[in-house]
Amino acid sequence: MFDFAIGGMQAPIFLLMITGFTVGIVGGFVGVGGGYMVTPALIVFGFPGYIASGTDATHIAGKGVIASIRHRQLGNIDWTLALTMVGGTMLGVELGVRLLNYTKSIGLSGPALLTGSVLIMFGLFLYTQIETHRAHKKIHEISEQGETVGRELKTSKVHIWFQSIPILPIVKCTHARVVISMWAIVLVGVATGVLAGFFGVGGGFIRVPALVYVIGATTHIGVGTDLVEIVVSGAYGAMRQTMSGNVDMMAVLFMILGAMIGAQFGSIATSFVRGPAIRYILSYSLILATTGALLRLIYVLTGQKIEFLAFFAVVFTLGEMLFLCLFIVSLVIFSVRHTHGKPVPKWVPPLVVAAT
């Protein structure tokens, strides 16, 4: 047990490190900060709500740096795309925070936040799930015909419309092989930033699908580029949270130490899979987070009287971290088995690439 002088409570160090580790795996693989998983976990460990939220935001910035370094080595970052988007993201986050304060001032924040997050996450889950399922099926068909399949395959055509917007200046993102109006990138940054600021999260689970489906980057580049955005938005969030007195730096340190190992595994695991595998994990994390948020929404709307709903929401949120980690580990193991000609489930080959 460690005595957190700022948090004003005691908590076991290993629990914080395990939390950092598991969220590091998921974050490194899918490119999300994992705020929707860490804040509830910290509250369960006994941290007051505001310290949990601030400590989480600060650890996300550090974890983002660690994962970005590994994704840079893997060639998953398009710096032109990342730096073009940063300004829009910052502006969006600020607008989102102001929108949140406005809803708070009219007494709507709790239900508005939860209803909004449930609707957006469920919509994203549906789209990602349907599109990824189609891509999965298509890869399977191509393989059946004896043809080779690349690292990425997506069936969505939304990015073609965005790439055809002729408003100058046009930006050439060489690494992502995307030529698009700068304003389209900034717009995506602002829109995802508003949602991130309003919901008090890093915004990765909104930005990665936007980078893939709207901008047209590959899933791997979407993940790496998003992590750079998370560093910037996380640092900004960390500064605001510290100035509001919501951060315990020792808790941040323990979580970053755990995240250092987890983020390595999660980032390197992306090299074992195709784009649709990452999108599947992203969509599952979305539906699990949606279910947790839905339980909390019902709890809030029923006047906070049905106690087991709050309890289930916590169990669900913690359970999803474990589930997603096991899924990612399984994919890596299946990839290695598949490379060595050992039997794997039928749905696996289209999702993995040969381990080298």
Added chain:
Amino acid sequence: MAENHRTRGTIKFVVWSIASVAMVYFVVHSYNSGQMVRWYYYQTKTDGYAINVNSFKDATKEKPAVLQIQPGVQKIEGRVAVPVKKGDRLPEGANGVIDKKVLEAGKRAKLEGDKLVVIAPWEIKDSKGFKYKDTFIHKGVQTNPWSGVWNVAVVIALGLCLGLMAEGFTDFMGWKIKKIEHYGH
């Protein structure tokens, strides 16, 4: 060629390991020496009484905690309450301020002569639908504004050291992390 790569990896791992250990030591030392805590409990943002919440966390309605009011005290030890005004530096050992409005309401704490009586040291609140015990800790406290910049710089530097150390470790072990071929077959 492979030997050169491994030597570079070893140097990278050693250098960034040292930097990481130094950063971790720096954070732990700043925290344990009380520097971070002093920056956190920097000054008051409300009129009231500076207190140390830990001294009365077991108080109940039936068994209230009685705090002695001692104006001008520089260090709070035990059940002591120090009158403060908005913008004052917090006395050492204080980790919260009981607002005058809370005392006027008299539900959680009240004034009785030269004593401050705490009846309810915590109440249940919720954040994003999750319940937690909300105490007087951190209340009425203004953090040093520079600590925001400092925390961000430390977290980024820590992430950089640990990330490069991990990268150096895989190079040192000879594990080849190749760039992903995004568009090939």
